Each structure stands twice: as structure tokens, then as C-alpha cells.
Amino acid sequence: MGFSRLRRARAALAVLAVPLLVAAPLSPPAQAQSGTVLRVALVQEIDHLNPFTASFASSTMIGRFAWEFLTLPSAEDATPTGGVAESWNTSPDKLTWTFTIREGMTWSDGEPVTAKDAAFTFNRIMSDPKAAEANGSYVENFERVTAPDLRTLVVEIKKPQASMTALDVPIVPEHIWSGIDDMADPKTDSVDVVGVGSGPFLISEYRPNEIVTLKANRHYWRGAPQIDELQFVKFENADAAVAALRNGEVDFVNRLTQAQFDSLKGEDGIETNQASGRRYRELLMNPGAENIEGQAIGDGHPALRDVRVRRAIAKAIDPQVLVDKVLGGYGELPGGLVPPIYSDFHYTPPAGKRYTFDPAAAGRELDAAGYRKGPDGVRAGPDGRKLEFRLTARSSEDYGLRASDYIAGWLGDIGITVTKNLVSDNEVDETTSSGHYDLALSGWGTNPDPDYILGKQTCASLPAASGSSSSNAFFCDAAYDDLYARQAAELDKDKRAELVRQAQARYYEQAPSLVLDYDNVLEAYRSDRFTGFVRQPNGEGQIMEQTGYWGFYGVRPVEGGAGGDTGLPAGAWVAIGAGALLLLVGGGTALARRRTPAEDRE
Amino acid sequence: MTTSTTGGPPAADLDERRAGTSTARFVAGKAGGALASLVFVMVLGFLLFRMIPGDPVATMTRDRPTSPEQLAQLRERLGVDEPLWRQFLDYALGLLSGDLGTSYLYNRPVATMIGERLWPTVLLVGTATVLAVALGMWLGIRAAWKRDSAFDRVHTGVALTLWSVPQFWLGLLLLIATQGLFPSRGMRSPDLPEGFLAQTLDVAWHLTLPCVTLLAVIYAQYMLVMRSSLLEEMGSEYLTTARAKGLRDDLVRRRHAVPNALLPAVTLVFLQFGMVVSGTVTVEAVFSWPGLGLLTYDALRGPDLPLLQGVFVVLAGSVIVMNLLAELLYRVLDPRVRAA
Numbered sequence: 001m002g003f004s005r006l007r008r009a010r011a012a013l014a015v016l017a018v019p020l021l022v023a024a025p026l027s028p029p030a031q032a033q034s035g036t037v038l039r040v041a042l043v044q045e046i047d048h049l050n051p052f053t054a055s056f057a058s059s060t061m062i063g064r065f066a067w068e069f070l071t072l073p074s075a076e077d078a079t080p081t082g083g084v085a086e087s088w089n090t091s092p093d094k095l096t097w098t099f100t101i102r103e104g105m106t107w108s109d110g111e112p113v114t115a116k117d118a119a120f121t122f123n124r125i126m127s128d129p130k131a132a133e134a135n136g137s138y139v140e141n142f143e144r145v146t147a148p149d150l151r152t153l154v155v156e157i158k159k160p161q162a163s164m165t166a167l168d169v170p171i172v173p174e175h176i177w178s179g180i181d182d183m184a185d186p187k188t189d190s191v192d193v194v195g196v197g198s199g200p201f202l203i204s205e206y207r208p209n210e211i212v213t214l215k216a217n218r219h220y221w222r223g224a225p226q227i228d229e230l231q232f233v234k235f236e237n238a239d240a241a242v243a244a245l246r247n248g249e250v251d252f253v254n255r256l257t258q259a260q261f262d263s264l265k266g267e268d269g270i271e272t273n274q275a276s277g278r279r280y281r282e283l284l285m286n287p288g289a290e291n292i293e294g295q296a297i298g299d300g301h302p303a304l305r306d307v308r309v310r311r312a313i314a315k316a317i318d319p320q321v322l323v324d325k326v327l328g329g330y331g332e333l334p335g336g337l338v339p340p341i342y343s344d345f346h347y348t349p350p351a352g353k354r355y356t357f358d359p360a361a362a363g364r365e366l367d368a369a370g371y372r373k374g375p376d377g378v379r380a381g382p383d384g385r386k387l388e389f390r391l392t393a394r395s396s397e398d399y400g401l402r403a404s405d406y407i408a409g410w411l412g413d414i415g416i417t418v419t420k421n422l423v424s425d426n427e428v429d430e431t432t433s434s435g436h437y438d439l440a441l442s443g444w445g446t447n448p449d450p451d452y453i454l455g456k457q458t459c460a461s462l463p464a465a466s467g468s469s470s471s472n473a474f475f476c477d478a479a480y481d482d483l484y485a486r487q488a489a490e491l492d493k494d495k496r497a498e499l500v501r502q503a504q505a506r507y508y509e510q511a512p513s514l515v516l517d518y519d520n521v522l523e524a525y526r527s528d529r530f531t532g533f534v535r536q537p538n539g540e541g542q543i544m545e546q547t548g549y550w551g552f553y554g555v556r557p558v559e560g561g562a563g564g565d566t567g568l569p570a571g572a573w574v575a576i577g578a579g580a581l582l583l584l585v586g587g588g589t590a591l592a593r594r595r596t597p598a599e600d601r602e
Numbered sequence: 603m604t605t606s607t608t609g610g611p612p613a614a615d616l617d618e619r620r621a622g623t624s625t626a627r628f629v630a631g632k633a634g635g636a637l638a639s640l641v642f643v644m645v646l647g648f649l650l651f652r653m654i655p656g657d658p659v660a661t662m663t664r665d666r667p668t669s670p671e672q673l674a675q676l677r678e679r680l681g682v683d684e685p686l687w688r689q690f691l692d693y694a695l696g697l698l699s700g701d702l703g704t705s706y707l708y709n710r711p712v713a714t715m716i717g718e719r720l721w722p723t724v725l726l727v728g729t730a731t732v733l734a735v736a737l738g739m740w741l742g743i744r745a746a747w748k749r750d751s752a753f754d755r756v757h758t759g760v761a762l763t764l765w766s767v768p769q770f771w772l773g774l775l776l777l778i779a780t781q782g783l784f785p786s787r788g789m790r791s792p793d794l795p796e797g798f799l800a801q802t803l804d805v806a807w808h809l810t811l812p813c814v815t816l817l818a819v820i821y822a823q824y825m826l827v828m829r830s831s832l833l834e835e836m837g838s839e840y841l842t843t844a845r846a847k848g849l850r851d852d853l854v855r856r857r858h859a860v861p862n863a864l865l866p867a868v869t870l871v872f873l874q875f876g877m878v879v880s881g882t883v884t885v886e887a888v889f890s891w892p893g894l895g896l897l898t899y900d901a902l903r904g905p906d907l908p909l910l911q912g913v914f915v916v917l918a919g920s921v922i923v924m925n926l927l928a929e930l931l932y933r934v935l936d937p938r939v940r941a942a
Contacts (some may be wrong), residue, residue, distance in 0.1 A: 039792060045900060047662070057665040128674050137667040168667075185708045210890045231792050236890040236899075239774055242787045247782030363818075426656025429843060433660060445665070452667040465668055497906050523710050543638070 009090070027284070029164055032593030038530055038555045040252040040544065041241035042212075042232040049206060051170040051190040052131040057445075057545060060134070060168075062212055065549045066197035067170030070099060070118060070153075070220075075550035076538045078448040080165035084118060085153070092489060094160035095143075099153040105221045107194070108202050109175045114149035120174035122155070128185035135169045160489035162496050166249040166449035168547065171198070200553045201230050201378040204205060208503055209234055226556035242524075245270065252552075254544040256522035257398070258328040269528030274330060275521040275535060275542040276341040281399070281443040282473075282513040283317070283407065285310045289435025289474040292462040298435020301389055308513040312441075314355035315362040316414045317407060323517050327404045330522060334515040335506030337457075338450050341518075341541060344497045345450045347504035355514070359507060363414045372417075374455070377413040389438035392431055395422035395580070400441055403516070407439070433463070435474060442513070450500050452486050453462045457507060475512040521545075534557045629930065635925045639829065640919055644697060647799065648690055651907050658682060658706045658793040658904045663861070680706055682907075702915070703908035705901075712912035717895065720916075722789050723893030727882060735871055735919035737817070738824025744869075745825065746832035747855055765822035773815040773888035784811045787890035810891040816882060820874075827870050832863040865936055872928030 014399030074081040085099035105113040164265040203216035235241040286300030329418040407416040459476035476528035487499035521542040534550040543551035702712035745754040883895035901909040
């Protein structure tokens, strides 16, 4: 029996040891380190750090800190400003762009940054399909890229292009990347490769799904950042990230929901930032989806091909209510596709052309167009088919759930039956991109240069015969395409802006989709530890996920703030000590109780 | 082993041999069944995820401007447009040679990704399960022995309440209630401490909240099963005999009642151990614990088909293997099963 007794005691000890190990780290796990560290919660995945393959928003955001661009949108108003290139000019035929490379810039390993690096970057994207994965669209119009000398980069293009100063392509060091044969090799995401950069911060550690650490670039050409490290810490759960901000575990959180944002307002030591956003939300109204060869695809309701029906729907919807009730006021009222944050290009419909909420007028217009109410109160077209539409929206999104209720109600009021079809994100993407929808809630992010977002609405962007397009409204209109082409080739800033607004006006009037609002971006940070966050554009924009590195580049620690301290708070030690003691006492008692009867066995 | 009372050594020998072949047959039969299930899982894993709506290429390019040519190129590289039978053939042949394919989104070998995520999950769910079994059984035994006592009522009530609480809610609640005593995310600190011991403690510190959350929710099942199976034994006559021998109550319970009541609980433990690997999506998501549950969740968003298939096969495979082990172990634990 001696053996069994021993074994039992040991088992009891083992069971006890586990929670002890769990609850009582006896030495501080993370030592406070020298220097200031800005910790940013990252709620999105990172696919790659290799800038040739990094496509997710969080990945490209990190890349922006590590590699300087040829030119980039400025912090003040998001208009192009110099990066690797200090100046640029175009030939009279607008087909040759010459960039002068900044003198004295170096890579973090000491090598000089030259025009050859820039030429290598573009040529690699143009010649290697794997290298084109993330940035291929920017070089589509490129004919030839050369570096006649170390400070001159010449880009010859096929047709004039206004967005040449908005190339969102990180310039990488040739001496590192020319040795890489396979761009898709996972090794290209390692610090050995991505660690050499020219931006304000340099990637110094990458633990997938945990953290990306960037160290300040002491030799950055604009001047070294005033913090030592920038860490992006992965959070899977946004509420946990908010709790971490409260506890001081992280210093910055973005992509907050209304509720999270409201709860952080007025909190001690925390500053909130309600910024104008870069995204628009829209109600897609299937205008008769076709592929690029003109064949009808999908199963959209035929009545929606009638622009009068789409306009009537636009007048039956009240965006003010959606902004107030669904977005809790954190949004801006709609106009064109380009959000008001890019004020040069934003289109605000004039009073006479604006769709104002007026169900009675919408009803009259439908009557006049021949869509009359039947005995059941539901309108039917001249062909006798009832106006019964499906409304596809994301079930994962609060907006989708609530806005679809409002829209179904409003359209019901004018005699249009709406069936809500709330499905997964993937299913929304699939049904909308293949034309299998009547109405759908969608949205898209925009960039400082409007070319891409406008280009998505051209006939050329219709899906190929096989395969689907990515989130466009199946718009194909000659007048729009003409305006688009003209703005793309117009190098005069003001004239181009005018064309951009006209293109949006045409889109607005044809209404293949109706912009519903522009969401605010909601962010919060520890103002008791850091200050100097830069908003883009000045005073109204967001700090994180900018088209640039300004947001965190200007950050500096607050005098007396505990930036970088990662040790356990004193309270934690008290709690852990108490827990450990409790377990010891409890465990000891249990052991003792087991021992006693063992003395007097049969 | 059984011994013959009627015959001499030859009969006993025969018996032994017969028992030997029957054991072999039993093991072979069970293993064959498990293998068939694995094949089924493999086929199912392929078909199931192709039913998920969504276009991985669209997901991959959602945040970047992409031209139609680029999309076409990407499709070709990933092979998403290939005929289904081709894709299946590639998948099946790869699987047979131990290759789980390459993730669409991350462009890394699926086997490597699963390997990275396996041990955090085993650590989290394994620790929680061990603790839950220990705690649940201990409480169950005591609750049954003092049936209807205050101890029984309180603990059964508490366990049932916790059992019905959603894991993510409890996790968030703990996170907010502990006010930063424990880290809110992940398995390791952003700045790794120096030295093995410090790193181990760091992991343990991070493990506390997710582990407590999981433990609180799952211990009830062990407690209730243990309690009810012990209650069944308590009326038995052999307990009266044991008491009649003059044994103390504690000993009667520990030496006689509990061993007989243990079997249903052991079954449950093994069934649950199969699930250990699959992790727990909700707890892992709340605490950003880099385990397999989270990997599955991320893969579903793509959908990253090779990753999903790989995870599915590994998870289903581990459940099948654990069930097989449970069935084999049963024969060792319970003579009645052996005799049948």
C-alpha cells in the first residue's frame, strides 16, 4: 500500500502544481526595457510583409513605414509630395515622366538609395507575375522604366496618366531583392529580407499572428522618429483590444465600433479621434449585369434596368436617418463616390439634382413610369412583373442588419416589396460580383487619387466572360467612360478635379448604385503616454492606416508618461501572491486530509 | 487472464491463444474502422469546403487595386479554376504523401502552419481539460457522497450555471474584471523576456485567463457525470459489505465505490481529449490565442481552401485516433468489455 499512497500524494501534488504554475509567475515576465515603445493594436490579419505580395490593408500599412515611396500623399491635404523623388516633370507629349532622386538618402544597411533601386522595383513588377501580385495595377500603363544615372528615373508610359504621382509602390533596395528568384517564397517575409528599408521605421521582428516590431530609423532623411520602437500587436477581438487600451497594454486602437468609441470618450488618459473616413457605403441596384462581352449575367430584377425606378428608390431612402440611427452620428451625408475628405475631388450634388427624401414624389414618378400599385399595394411594371426585390447584406455587420430594416420599410412605403437576404461576407461578395442580386449593401475604400475608384465603374472593368469582377456596380456608360478617360489624362490639377466631379455627377444621375454615407473612422490612444499623432488630412483625417507614414512618425512620448514600461503592475503581484497562497493553503489542506485516513488502514 | 478449472495446462494454453487472436482481431477491426472513417473525412473535407460561398481571390485582393489580368493570373497560380476532379486528385495525392498543400492567403505550407498552431492549442485546452477533469471529478465524488447536502446543491448549481454561460462572454467579463492583472491577448509578451524560466512563466501568465475561462465552462460535465455514476453505485451491496468490514467512510468511497463509478467519466475524458486539438474557437478568439481554433476561423474567412482542408483532416483525424485509443483502453480498464 506504500506505493499507492506515494503515488496518490504525488498525483495530488501534480494537480496542484499546474494551477500554481499558471497563476503565479514568480519573476516579472516582461522586463521593462529601455526606450519608448508605441504599441498599436492590430485587429486585421497580415498576409505578407514582402511588399511585392502584401495585399491586406494592415500589411501595406506596415510596409509604408519601412520603405519610402517615390512620391506620397502629404499629411496636410493628401496631395502628392516628394519621397524618394524630390522633384518630377513630364515631357510635352505627357508620355515620359522624369523623376529626380533625392540626394544623400541611404538604406538602413548604409547603401545609397539610387534611381537604380526604383527602376529595379518597377521592372521587377513588370516582368515577374509573382512580383505583380500586390502592385501590378500601378505599372499596367508603363512602357519602359530606366535609370540613365543614379539620380534620374525615367518612366515611359503608354498613354497619359494623371495618377503618376500617386504610385502606391514601396521602393525596395536592389542589392537585397535582386538575389530573390521566387517572390512567393515564404522566406521573403523574414526580417533578413524585409529588414532593410528607407522609411521612418524598420522591420526588426516578425512573429506571425503575434507581433510586428519596427525600430526607429536613426538615419531617416526627414529626421529620426522620436520614439524608439513601433509595435503592432495582433488582437483577434476588438473588445479585448479596447480593454488592453484601458489597461495601458497598448497605446493605440483603431477600427472601433460606435459603442466602443463612446465608452472610451472622456476616459482619463485616453484621447479619441473621430475622423473623416476614406470609405463610402452604397446601395447597389443591379442595372442589368453584363460581362465585358455584353452578355447578360446574373438574375437581377428587370425593373431595375429602368433608371427611373433606381431614381425613385434613391428618393425613398433617407440617408440622414441612416447616419443618425444606424451609424450613431458617426458618418457624413452622401454625394459622389469620392468622400469629402478629399475635398478637391468630392462631388456634392447641387440642390436641383440631389435625391432628397420624398416618398410621395418617388411614388408619383413610379406611377408616371408605368409601375402602378396592384390591389395588394405592390407595384407592378408594364410587363406585369411585381416590384419584389431581394436586398442582400452582410449578416456579420451591424450596419447590414439595421440599415436593411430601414430600407425595406421605406421601399415598402412606396409599394416595393423587399425581402432581406442577410448572408455571410463571402456570400455577399460572390452574389454581387456575379450579378445575382437586386439590391445589395456594399462599400469601398478610396485613395487620395480618385483614378482607381472611378476606373472601377467603367465598361472595361466589367467581368470577363468567366470569373467575376470585384465589387463594382456593373455600370457601363459611354458618357461616363469619356469623362473618366479625360480626367485620367489631364495633368492640370484643377481641370482634372472638374472632370472627376463631372464623372461622379454622371454616375450619381444614372444611379447604378446610391452612395448612402461615408463612415467616420474611430480611433483612440493613450494621451497620457504619447502625443504628436498626425492626422491626414490635417485636422480631420485618421491617424492609423493612412496613405503615408505621418500618423505615427510624429509621435513623441509625453513628459513623465510611462512609455515602454512593460512590467507587471504592483496590483498584479498582490493578486498573484494572494492566489498562490490560497492554492497552497487549499492544496495543503486537501493533502493533509488525504493523508490522515491512510494512517489507519485495514 | 482466465484460467481453466476443469482441464490441465493444454486447455489453458488454448484459451490464451484464443484470447490472443480475439484481441488481435478486435484491434484490427477497430483500426480498420478508424481508417475507413479517415478516408471518409478526407473526401468530406474536400467537398464540404467547396460548398462555402466566396471567392478566395476576391478576398485576397480586397484591399488592393487589382486589374482583371492580375485576377486571372492569380486564379491560375492557385488553380481555383481547375476542374473539380483535378483539384481532388491533387489534394488526395498530396495527402497520401503527407503534403497538405499551400495556403492561398499566406502562401505557406499548410502543414507548417498547423504545426505552429498545434502546441498552443494543446497547451491551452490540454491544461484546461486536465484541471477540469481533476476539479470536476473531485467535486462530483463529494457531491454524490453527500447527496442533497449544501455542498452538493451549491456546487451542482454553480457548475450548471457556468456550463450554460457563453465562453466568449465569460472571457470578456474576466478580462474586464481583472483590470489588466493578466495580459489580454496572445501567448507571449510583445517583448520576450530573457531566459527559459522567465519565458515559461510569461506563457503561464498569458495562459491564466483563457485557461480559467475554459475550465469554468467545461468542468461541469465531468462533475455531473461523476456524480451521477457514483450515485448509481452507492446503493450497491458491496458497499454495505465494505462498511460491515469496519472500513471508514472515506475508504469505502475511495477504494470501492469510486473505481467502479469511474468508467463513464473516463469515456468522457477520452472523447473530450479528441476535441483538445480542435481547440476552442471562441476562447482563442477572445484572447487572441494563436491556436488551431483561431486558424480555422481565419481560414474560413477566405475561404482559404487548402488551409481549411488541412485543418479539417488533422482535427477529424485526431478525434478518430482518440476514439480508437479510448476503445482499446476500455478493454484494459474494464474486464467486462474484454469478456464480451
